[in-house]
Amino acid sequence: MPLKKHKKITIFLSAGVTEKIRQFKLPGIAAYVAPVLILIATVFLFLGFLDYLSLKGEHSRFLALQKENSFNKEQFLHMATRLDDITQEMSEMRELDQKLRTMVNFEVAEGASDSVGVGGSDPALLDPKRNLSAVSPELIRAMHRNLGDLSSEIELNKRNKIELFKFLDEQKTVLASTPSMWPTRGWTSSRFGYRSSPFTDKREFHKGIDISASMGSPVVASADGIVSFSGLDRGYGRTITIKHGYGLKTKYAHLRKILVKKGQFLKRGEIIGLVGNSGKSTGSHLHYEVHLNGVPVNPMKYIID
Structure with a gap:
């Protein structure tokens, strides 16, 4: 029984009119396989394009989050620095209060003279070059601690000011009742x-x-x-x-x-x-x-x- 010959596909390629024509012969089955391969390649290219678009979107979101994170870090460090400034101002107010009491010879009640110790944040925690994720927990704890100390300091300062006001008010009465004026001129x-x-x-x-x-x-x-x-x-x-x-x-x-x-x-x-x-x-x-x-x-x- 004679063998059935498979059909072949001949492909002619030419680089130009004067160039030699080249021909390639492919098995007939290529006529069926080629479209499938092209379809598969097209699908892969399409999926790759979708992945590219997805990655591009993720990258944009990443850049936006990175920018937002940088802004939040800046604000966070600014708040921590401002808290330290307020702490320093409270310390200066405490010194001024003590000087005022000394000037008017006002004795502080026993136990009231010891003001609440108000510390500050570790300067290393406020370094803007440090990673925020590494700094945040420590800085937050330091800020909470300072806020607690400031709250106590403000309350103590308020009580001291009330005491000083009462003392000065009484001194005002004492001064008004002190015969410091000439009763007549002569x-x-x-x-x-x-x-x-x-x-x-x-x-x-x-x-x-x-x-x-x-x-x-x-x-x-x-x-x-x-x-x-x-x-x-x-x-x-x-x-x-x-x-x-x-x-x-x-x-x-x-x-x-x-x-x-x-x-x-x-x-x-x-x-x-x-x-x-x-x-x-x-x-x-x-x-x-x-x-x-x-x-x-x-x-x-x-x-x-």
Whole structure:
């Protein structure tokens, strides 16, 4: 039985008109295999193109995430740096508070002087060149720790400021109640302490100071207080006594006229009477005394204006 010959496919190739034509003979089965191979190649090329598009999209998203991560890292480090700055500012405020307390001689309550220790972040953690994923856990813990310390420091600072405010407010009252003002304008004709009596020429203790001034010159309260006496007082003549609190009391004697009444509240600098020559006196002047806890003291120790 004669063998069946397989058909062959002849392919002619020419590089140009003048070039020699080349021919290739392929088995007939190639007519069936070639389209299949072309189809498979096309499918692979299409799938490869899809993979390329997918990788390109992933790369774009990666670049976007990388940019966002870089921005977040910058913001994160900025926040950590700002927290350190606030910590430093709190430390400076604490020092200023201590200086202020020292200036006004305000004693801090026992246990309150020890301020909360506020640390800062490790400078190495704030290095922008470091990997954020490696730094973040440590930096977050440091930030939480600093925030906790700052919260305690702020609360302590608030309490200290309230205490200082109360102290200064009380000091304001003390200053207003301190007889630091001249009760009248004139010249000091007799000082506090032992002197020769202008009447007997004997040595006696002068409980205040005498301020010579024109008849009718205004006399003012040298500090805030309440009038405890207003009237005639034997040798002192027309006299006013003012209680200022804190153990302080002032006396204004030999007045020509009294302008206040017992129990009246007075402000520092308020006119209370007029300079005169009433009582046992040698001329127009004001006899002025300051008593501390019932003991006469030198008024000049208090007068500053």
